[in-house]
Amino acid sequence: MEQRLSDPAADPHALQRSTLRGNAESIGFAIMVAALVVTPFFTYPLFLMQAMCFALFACAFNLLIGYVGLLSFGHALYFGWASYLSAYAAKAWGFTPELAILTGTATAALCGLVAGLLAIRRQGIYFAMITLALAQMMYFFALQAKFTGGEDGIQAVPRGHLFGVIDLRNEAAMYVVVLVIFLAGFLFIHRVVNSPFGEVLKAIRENETRAISLGYRTDRYKLIAFVLSATLAGVAGATKAIVLQLASLTDVNWPMSGEVVLMTLVGGLGTIFGPVVGSFVILVMQFKLAAMGEWVLVIQGVIFVACVLLFRRGVIGEIANWLRIRL
Numbered sequence: 001m002e003q004r005l006s007d008p009a010a011d012p013h014a015l016q017r018s019t020l021r022g023n024a025e026s027i028g029f030a031i032m033v034a035a036l037v038v039t040p041f042f043t044y045p046l047f048l049m050q051a052m053c054f055a056l057f058a059c060a061f062n063l064l065i066g067y068v069g070l071l072s073f074g075h076a077l078y079f080g081w082a083s084y085l086s087a088y089a090a091k092a093w094g095f096t097p098e099l100a101i102l103t104g105t106a107t108a109a110l111c112g113l114v115a116g117l118l119a120i121r122r123q124g125i126y127f128a129m130i131t132l133a134l135a136q137m138m139y140f141f142a143l144q145a146k147f148t149g150g151e152d153g154i155q156a157v158p159r160g161h162l163f164g165v166i167d168l169r170n171e172a173a174m175y176v177v178v179l180v181i182f183l184a185g186f187l188f189i190h191r192v193v194n195s196p197f198g199e200v201l202k203a204i205r206e207n208e209t210r211a212i213s214l215g216y217r218t219d220r221y222k223l224i225a226f227v228l229s230a231t232l233a234g235v236a237g238a239t240k241a242i243v244l245q246l247a248s249l250t251d252v253n254w255p256m257s258g259e260v261v262l263m264t265l266v267g268g269l270g271t272i273f274g275p276v277v278g279s280f281v282i283l284v285m286q287f288k289l290a291a292m293g294e295w296v297l298v299i300q301g302v303i304f305v306a307c308v309l310l311f312r313r314g315v316i317g318e319i320a321n322w323l324r325i326r327l
Helices: 012-041 045-065 076-091 097-119 124-144 171-193 196-206 208-213 218-244 254-267 274-288 295-310 314-326
Strands: none
Touching: 012 045, 012 171, 045 171, 045 218, 045 254, 045 274, 076 097, 076 124, 076 218, 076 254, 097 124, 097 218, 124 254, 171 196, 171 218, 196 208, 196 218, 208 218, 254 274, 254 295, 254 314, 274 295, 274 314
């Protein structure tokens, strides 16, 4: 019989901290939604849509590393292949946007299931290397496959009409759809990490041996979390292909896996809002420094080192820790 993990209600102080955290998250969510609604009037909607796709990608990655403690170096596999299949379904098969996104998402879920079954029984560096190896195998397959377009990728992907009614060639309509997808994914992840299932994931992260001793089948929990993470990364990749009307090798190559690690660490590992902040920070930096070419990668490296040495909790993590001390 599986035993229950510790109940916060049994500790008044834990209950109070939980209530304060819940209130802070509600305020943070309201601020985030307001910012995403207002910002298109002041900057490029296309850039914001791209940023929301990457934010969802980073949130999906954070679900795995931040709450289960599994470092995947191959998350570009799910993001990139969802992008390819979504783009191909929309362009070659004439699928409507919602069906194209579902096709890409299903592809990522299937890839996540296969990769998870192979990697989940390993831990630490072995797990990370297996995920990286699988991602690189699929990268070389994408490079050689005809339907991916090789180095040219799949271009001029039609946005089409959502449900046959909403014309996504209209920038405002496209923005609203991406915003809804991002918020739905974000809230889903929030629900997962704050559910009994999420508490088990945190227990596995903290002490897997103890979780096993309590009767939890940790491999099963880790596999489910891995597939969920891959699926949500697929939603992000598939949506991005429709938004930018492009799927390319950049989406599936190893630097993309490294970039999502950077986004998560900069924002705050294991925090619900951290990956969102981190993704916007990295993309804004890339956008502003695009004229510097390859030097952007050097600057990203410096930021990564600075975060590791000075801000180990990330932007949101440091803010949350400061508030915790004050309260």
